[in-house]
Amino acid sequence: MTSSFDVVVIGGGPGGYNAAIRASQLGLSVACVEKRDTMKLGGTCLNVGCIPSKALLHASEAYHHAQTSFAALGVKIKGLEVDLKQMLKQKDDAVEGLTGGIDYLFKKNKITSYFGWGSIPEKGKVAVAKDDGSTETISAKNIIIATGSEPMALPGIEFDEKVIISSTGALDLKKIPEHLVVVGGGVIGLELGSVWRRLGAKVTVVEFLDRITPGMDADVAKQFMRILKKQGMDFMLGTKVTGIDSKGGKATITVEPSAGGDAKTLQADAVLIAIGRRPFTDKVGLDGLGIKVDKRGFIEVDKHFRTGVEGIYAIGDCIPGPMLAHKAEEEAVAVAEIIAGKPGHVNYNTIPGVVYTDPEVATVGQTEEQLKEAGIAYKVGKFPFGANSRAKTNHQTDGFVKVLADAKTDRVLGVHMIGVAVGELIAEAGLVMEFGGASEDIARTCHAHPTRSEALRQAAMGVEGWTMQA
Ligand code: FAD
Numbered sequence: 108m109t110s111s112f113d114v115v116v117i118g119g120g121p122g123g124y125n126a127a128i129r130a131s132q133l134g135l136s137v138a139c140v141e142k143r144d145t146m147k148l149g150g151t152c153l154n155v156g157c158i159p160s161k162a163l164l165h166a167s168e169a170y171h172h173a174q175t176s177f178a179a180l181g182v183k184i185k186g187l188e189v190d191l192k193q194m195l196k197q198k199d200d201a202v203e204g205l206t207g208g209i210d211y212l213f214k215k216n217k218i219t220s221y222f223g224w225g226s227i228p229e230k231g232k233v234a235v236a237k238d239d240g241s242t243e244t245i246s247a248k249n250i251i252i253a254t255g256s257e258p259m260a261l262p263g264i265e266f267d268e269k270v271i272i273s274s275t276g277a278l279d280l281k282k283i284p285e286h287l288v289v290v291g292g293g294v295i296g297l298e299l300g301s302v303w304r305r306l307g308a309k310v311t312v313v314e315f316l317d318r319i320t321p322g323m324d325a326d327v328a329k330q331f332m333r334i335l336k337k338q339g340m341d342f343m344l345g346t347k348v349t350g351i352d353s354k355g356g357k358a359t360i361t362v363e364p365s366a367g368g369d370a371k372t373l374q375a376d377a378v379l380i381a382i383g384r385r386p387f388t389d390k391v392g393l394d395g396l397g398i399k400v401d402k403r404g405f406i407e408v409d410k411h412f413r414t415g416v417e418g419i420y421a422i423g424d425c426i427p428g429p430m431l432a433h434k435a436e437e438e439a440v441a442v443a444e445i446i447a448g449k450p451g452h453v454n455y456n457t458i459p460g461v462v463y464t465d466p467e468v469a470t471v472g473q474t475e476e477q478l479k480e481a482g483i484a485y486k487v488g489k490f491p492f493g494a495n496s497r498a499k500t501n502h503q504t505d506g507f508v509k510v511l512a513d514a515k516t517d518r519v520l521g522v523h524m525i526g527v528a529v530g531e532l533i534a535e536a537g538l539v540m541e542f543g544g545a546s547e548d549i550a551r552t553c554h555a556h557p558t559r560s561e562a563l564r565q566a567a568m569g570v571e572g573w574t575m576q577a
């Protein structure tokens with residue numbers, strides 16, 4: 108007998124598992140198909156992405172603080188050392204705990220899990236190819252493709268995950284490399300580069316463009332690079348990698364100026380390729396169904412996440428937009444609600460982005476460069492953490508908050524921050540923007556003292572020129 112469901116989701120990441128849960132909450136019968144060898148739900152995010160990277164960032168940050176800032180606080184430590192095995196274990200424990208949590212949520216919501224490769228042989232059917240060689244076909248009134256993304260390699264260079272590594276290898280190095288070369292000054296390169304830098308590696312970031320984190324507000328990106336340099340990270344901007352030779356556990360990386368010029372080589376124990384991710388839609392059956400993908404392989408959908416084929420939707424990293432877990436989650440809720448006949452939608456303008464370095468970087472809405480390009484008249488309010496009492500008390504004064512508001516209406520258009528814990532602070536800015544709020548709404552809201560959130564308030568006051576504490 109063929110099993111039959113209202114909704115079958117292909118992919119058990121933040122897109123897939125949240126869609127499954129929300130659809131089930133709305134009374135639909137739901138199954139989720141996941142191909143991961145470990146049979147763990149949670150996708151890239153929980154298994155080899157957000158969670159393990161944050162576990163290593165947290166642990167390495169603790170070590171770095173103990174090494175560099177505890178003494179000034181009057182805390183002396185003797186015999187401080189890194190126990191890499193334990194550091195990796197606590198990372199694996201975090202993954203184990205959280206992926207297990209999705210199993211619990213699936214049981215609680217009566218969602219059926221299938222482990223195997225999901226594909227769509229025809230409308231209304233999902234085939235699950237299992238490890239034992241068998242294939243089970245299930246019927247689905249609605250199918251959600253949430254198959255995510257995978258790391259991009261440099262042309263002609265393959266990951267061995269030991270010397271030439273993707274983020275997955277960089278989350279599990281068994282030895283601290285003496286020299287780690289990072290190709291790509293984006294989010295992965297800077298987060299995982301920070302981890303290994305703090306643990307003692309020399310880290311060189313090779314970035315094709317003449318700046319790091321393209322797309323990020325330029326003020327913030329500039330300050331970010333200054334701080335990372337102070338932490339000992341080296342940067343080769345405007346530089347491209349033309350070859351990598353890996354022999355005897357070492358890599359020789361050939362680089363030259365992006366615009367052309369003399370080549371030189373770098374020697375490294377590992378080279379992390381972090382030049383972006385590509386949508387993963389291999390062998391799902393898109394071609395046979397006539398589902399369109401764009402030039403970069405992202406599935407094309409309308410604003411209701413419908414592919415051109417009736418009853419087949421797509422969400423998350425495999426469709427265009429920021430490749431972020433919380434973006435996938437937003438789309439998951441929206442698509443489940445749309446399938447259940449409700450008006451689901453996603454406001455892409457209020458999706459925050461956070462880089463979990465120390466200090467953190469957090470942004471929401473439009474950058475100053477985007478506003479200029481769009482010809483939108485805006486006002487700026489800025490406040491440095493150097494003038495924030497909590498930041499000063501804790502000796503963590505790097506960074507600032509910048510609020511961009513419409514020059515006429517005062518509506519908040521973007522908020523960009525760099526500083527300790529701003530990844531939490533950005534939620535306030537997102538909420539104000541979601542309500543269509545003005546900078547004055549932030550400026551006239553009482554913020555607890557002493558907190559870093561006061562810096563956001565002072566920056567908002569600055570939009571109308573009445574910052575009081577700097
Ligand atoms: P995925 O999480 O990739 O899940 C897709 C799932 O589908 C996978 O489990 C895959 O095995 C499965 N699958 C694929 N094809 C099939 C098939 N045919 N049949 C069955 N199953 C299939 N984002 C953040 O917001 N914050 C962060 O801090 C953050 N940190 C990151 C750190 C790293 C190192 C990386 C690599 C990514 C990070 N991301 C972060 C990005 C985040 O992980 C992704 O945006 C998010 O996981 C996308 O969710 P998704 O459900 O679309 O896809």
Ligand code: NAI
Nearest residue numbers: 291292293294295296313314315381382383384430461462
């Ligand atoms: P990215 O798009 O953030 O950065 C890639 C960088 O590599 C860019 O600066 C680009 O100019 C550069 N680049 C591209 N080709 C190059 C080349 N040939 N040589 C040198 N530099 C080159 O991609 P990244 O860091 O791989 O991350 C992938 C995705 O994962 C991102 O879209 C991000 O959203 C997500 N992610 C999110 C995190 C977070 O939210 N904290 C953490 C980690 C990943």
